Amino acid sequence: xxxxxxxxxxxxxxxxxxxxxxxxxxxxxxxxxxxxxxxxxxxxxxxxxxxxxxxxxxxxxxxxxxxxxxxxxxxxxxxxxxxxxxxxxxxxxxxxxxxxxxxxxxxxxxxxxxxxxxxxxxxxxxxxxxx
Amino acid sequence: xxxxxxxxxxxxxxxxxxxxxxxxxxxxxxxxxxxxxxxxxxxxxxxxxxxxxxxxxxxxxxxx
Numbered sequence: 649x650x651x652x653x654x655x656x657x658x659x660x661x662x663x664x665x666x667x668x669x670x671x672x673x674x675x676x677x678x679x680x681x682x683x684x685x686x687x688x689x690x691x692x693x694x695x696x697x698x699x700x701x702x703x704x705x706x707x708x709x710x711x712x713x714x715x716x717x718x719x720x721x722x723x724x725x726x727x728x729x730x731x732x733x734x735x736x737x738x739x740x741x742x743x744x745x746x747x748x749x750x751x752x753x754x755x756x757x758x759x760x761x762x763x764x765x766x767x768x769x770x771x772x773x774x775x776x777x778x779x
Numbered sequence: 780x781x782x783x784x785x786x787x788x789x790x791x792x793x794x795x796x797x798x799x800x801x802x803x804x805x806x807x808x809x810x811x812x813x814x815x816x817x818x819x820x821x822x823x824x825x826x827x828x829x830x831x832x833x834x835x836x837x838x839x840x841x842x843x
Binding site (some may be wrong): 655657659662663666670673674676677678680681683684687688689690691692694695698701713722723725726727729730733767 | 813
């Protein structure tokens with residue numbers, strides 16, 4: 649586990665040094681390099697945690713009905729990763745207004761995702777209260 | 780993790796910078812601009828592929 653972590657950190661540091669060298673001469677290629685480094689690192693991290701998420705999913709599947717809520721939280725996690733990636737990239741490029749919009753889009757997506765579980769909880773509460 | 784991809788983009792950046800400097804020194808500003816534009820387009824195409832790969836992986840993994 650530590651070996652992978654050290655590898656990822658090394659890739660990030662090397663990318664940062666390369667960006668530091670290239671950005672003053674060719675700013676646009678420096679930006680592209682930072683984007684590519686981010687994509688490569690997140691892809692590597694996803695491949696790292698993929699088997700563990702599958703394990704967790706299998707464990708929740710055994711639990712029956714509750715696995716639906718695990719799927720929802722997993723989707724929210726995915727949305728926040730993708731949105732965070734886009735927003736951080738925009739912020740790196742100096743476009744903080746667009747970054748805020750990207751974050752808002754992610755919030756909307758997670759809200760839509762959460763409506764049906766919230767309705768379920770509300771219905772259960774109403775049934776429990778006998779209303 | 781595809782580290783070679785990052786190195787490839789860094790190498791393109793350095794090569795484009797050097798070509799740009801050479802062409803500007805020899806008084807061909809328009810060709811220098813075209814060279815840097817070509818480098819940017821090549822890098823942009825590579826990065827777009829990588830980001831499409833990333834987004835499709837996230838979509839598949841998290842079931843979006």
